[in-house]
Amino acid sequence: MSEQTYRWSSKSLDELVTFYEREIAPERRRDGYNPTEDVPSYQWLVEHGYSGLQYAVREHHQLTLSEFFTQAVGIGEDNSEDDYEWGVQNDQVIEHLEQYFRSQQRGSAAESTLRSKRSRLAQFLRYYEDLHGTAAIVSRITDVADQPEEIQRVTAVFDALDEELESNDAKRRYRSDIDDLYSWLVDRGYGAFNPVRYDHEWDVAEQDNPALSPVQVGQLAAATEDAEERLVVFGLCAWGLRRSELASLHARNIELQVDSPHLTFETRKNGPGTVALIYGQTALEDQVTRLSDRDDWNGYLFSSSDTRRDHVTGETINRRFKTIAARADVRVQGNLPTSKMGRRFWYSTYADAVETIIDRLQSVAHEQGSSDPMVVFQNYLSEEKRRGYLRDAMRDRLEKAFEDKVGQEFSGTTDSR
Structure with missing residues (x-):
């Protein structure tokens, strides 16, 4: 199987652990290693077509390869x-x-x-x-x-x-x-009942919910009626935020006056992190400017009208997203999409962008005597070059998704190159 078919960038940390257990561990065992004790070297991963694992755990989960194997997979250390x-x-x-x-x-x-x-x-x-x-x-x-x-x-x-x-x-x-x-x-007699054994929506079907398509994202953007609704679509689909992160987005999280505009979070699922603002930054800047003119603004992009809260909840963001979807008549498998499907669109788009870049590096890899273009991507390009290529590829895809349906009026809220 070729490296690019693994779609490393679209896998959650749990999915990467499962991939190790199902795909890499058997191959380690065939090579004479103990897959529950011996940590694979980076060279071994490269030789067997798994070099993309290092990039995925570093860029998306803020882990080194060693930390991934010891902390997530649980090999190479005392796990008492x-x-x-x-x-x-x-x-x-x-x-x-x-x-x-x-x-x-x-x-x-x-x-x-x-x-x-x-x-x-x-x-x-x-x-x-x-x-x-x-x-x-x-x-x-x-x-x-x-x-x-x-x-x-x-x-x-x-x-x-x-x-x-x-x-x-x-x-x-x-x-x-x-x-x-x-x-x-x-x-064991420590409890009288199991609270999980009752009807719950996590008794889910085997097929995962699909992501929104680029056309559907454009339809959602075209159906927005105000600046807040546009930021809901941008935040979920163009920035890939979780609905709880978008709901609690504060002015202090936003870095616009820098070479590479981004959002900074002190705490995310996998620790501190940043999110690149590749598309929609002008709309965000305009909204911050409008809100800053209000004497009573508390700094949150989605302030709550409930006096008990500073900002809206993630569920409120989800309801607003569904309202926009209903207005746009966007359905996924017959149902209104949830906010998570917007985030999945971002992940799917990012994975496609990575694969496109890797495809382009195939000829360079051959010239260097390597069959793995991911080696060129990781070892022969600077961090700045890699990020630049990814930003350009992502921007192209996001512009196409939003502007195909929205047209020039909406494209005015995008970033200039």
């Missing part, structure tokens, strides 16, 4: 669950988790699989604690009378995680791991 940092303040829950993983280790699960499971359960518990003030999931399932309330609490955590997870495959893994933990607690 007793040393794991769960990130929650509840000793009872941590004690049960350690007991749970000791029972898992007695089974046949690979340590890399257990490491991934720990990561998913830890994220679930952190969200639970953030939403409900405590990660006391054990004490809250001991009395059947508490069942309705606890089902609602767990569902709220699933809804929050839904903004972060990019695919139905990732959702299935999270749901399966969380369900298994609760089932274990009930089976």
